[in-house]
Every structure is written in structure tokens, then in C-alpha cells.
Amino acid sequence: NAGVMQNPRHLVRRRGQEARLRCSPMKGHSHVYWYRQLPEEGLKFMVYLQKENIIDESGMPKERFSAEFPKEGPSILRIQQVVRGDSAAYFCASSPGQANHYGYTFGSGTRLTVV
Amino acid sequence: TQLLEQSPQFLSIQEGENLTVYCNSSSVFSSLQWYRQEPGEGPVLLVTVVTGGEVKKLKRLTFQFGDARKDSSLHITAAQPGDTGLYLCAGDMDSNYQLIWGAGTKLIIKP
Numbered sequence: 001n002a003g004v005m006q007n008p009r010h011l012v013r014r015r016g017q018e019a020r021l022r023c024s025p026m027k028g029h030s031h032v033y034w035y036r037q038l039p040e041e042g043l044k045f046m047v048y049l050q051k052e053n054i055i056d057e058s059g060m061p062k063e064r065f066s067a068e069f070p071k072e073g074p075s076i077l078r079i080q081q082v083v084r085g086d087s088a089a090y091f092c093a094s095s096p097g098q099a100n101h102y103g104y105t106f107g108s109g110t111r112l113t114v115v
Numbered sequence: 116t117q118l119l120e121q122s123p124q125f126l127s128i129q130e131g132e133n134l135t136v137y138c139n140s141s142s143v144f145s146s147l148q149w150y151r152q153e154p155g156e157g158p159v160l161l162v163t164v165v166t167g168g169e170v171k172k173l174k175r176l177t178f179q180f181g182d183a184r185k186d187s188s189l190h191i192t193a194a195q196p197g198d199t200g201l202y203l204c205a206g207d208m209d210s211n212y213q214l215i216w217g218a219g220t221k222l223i224i225k226p
């Protein structure tokens with residue numbers, strides 16, 4: 001009974017490098033959401049995707065950040081030219097339909113540290 | 116401006132005590148979800164409340180949705196160290212697919 005799988009759990013990048021965060025949703029879930037969380041803070045919505053489509057990316061910075069959810073394979077959150085301010089925990093969640101009706105199943109997150 | 120206000124932000128109590136945390140808004144929600152997040156992990160859905168005045172129980176946890184569907188509370192009876200975590204509420208305004216998230220209540224139960 002695999003839940004939402006995120007990898008890597010921890011990622012260290014130097015300033016200017018690229019970070020790639022992967023998320024495999026629960027089996028049967030076609031809706032994927034990415035959230036960012038700073039220490040001692042709540043969740044900040046970044047992007048909502050369905051297979052091959054970005055539904056809402058209003059929470060994702062226009063520059064350096066991109067997300068995809070291809071027909072085959074995991075969803076990818078990509079951060080180019082990372083800066084120290086990108087250091088945070090990034091959570092992926094999936095749902096079988098819209099999460100406002102079904103609730104989210106979250107992964108364990110990727111903790112990105114930019115040095 | 117936070118649409119969902121959670122209080123208190125932080126609570127530290129002894130094992131065996133009772134506590135209540137709150138999730139308040141001036142907006143009406145069609146439903147509200149409660150999550151618990153343990154350190155180093157993602158949030159886990161505890162309950163969804165849908166009807167105004169609804170009360171749901173999950174062992175020692177009691178969730179209530181306000182009559183006007185603007186607020187919710189979580190009451191824990193005889194708290195245990197395993198209840199330690201960040202409690203998040205998230206509301207559905209039914210205007211789109213997104214949930215509105217509170218900033219969370221960090222709860223520590225001391226043995």
C-alpha cells in the first residue's frame with residue numbers, strides 16, 4: 001500500500017545549481033499538488049497538476065520554478081539557479097479528485113538546503 | 116491576511132490534560148479538514164467536517180464544525196505524548212479546487 005513517494009528526502013545544493021524534486025502519487029490518484037513549508041510555518045500552495053496539465057501555478061514563482069506531471073513517470077518540481085531563500089521543505093500531495101472534496105494524501109517531503 | 120486563523124499558535128501541556136485548539140474565519144466554508152503533521156513528516160488527514168454543527172470523534176479527539184460553518188475546534192482528552200505535532204486546518208470555499216490553510220497550532224505533550 002504505497003503512499004505518496006517523494007525523493008530525495010534531503011537535498012543539498014550550492015547556490016546556482018538546479019534542484020529536481022520527484023513525486024509519485026498514490027496509485028489511482030491523478031491530481032498532484034506541490035506545497036512549500038518553512039520552519040514553524042504552515043503550508044504554502046505552489047502548483048496543482050493533473051496528468052500532462054498544469055491546472056494552477058499561481059503559487060509558484062514565475063522565474064526559476066517549473067513543474068510537470070508527464071503521462072508516464074513522477075511529477076517533477078524543478079528549481080533552477082537555486083538561492084538560499086529556496087531552502088525549505090517541499091511537500092507533494094495527491095488526491096483521486098479535487099482535494100477540496102477528497103482531502104490530500106501527503107508525501108514525507110523533500111528538505112532542500114541551499115548552501 | 117490569513118483567512119483561517121488558528122489559535123493558539125503554540126501549546127505545551129502535561130500528559131493527561133485536556134486541550135482545545137481553534138480554527139476561525141469570517142468566511143463560510145463548505146467543509147473543513149484537520150491534519151496532524153509530525154516532525155520530519157508530511158501532514159496526515161484526520162477528519163473532514165461538512166455539516167454546520169457536526170461533531171466527529173476519533174478516539175480521544177473530538178472535532179466540531181461551527182453552526183455557521185465559519186469555525187471549527189479540536190478537543191483532545193487526556194493528551195498523550197503521541198499527540199505531539201503541528202495541527203493544521205484547511206477550509207474549502209467551494210469557489211475552486213484549492214483549500215485555504217491555517218498556519219497551524221504546534222502542540223507539545225510532555226510526559
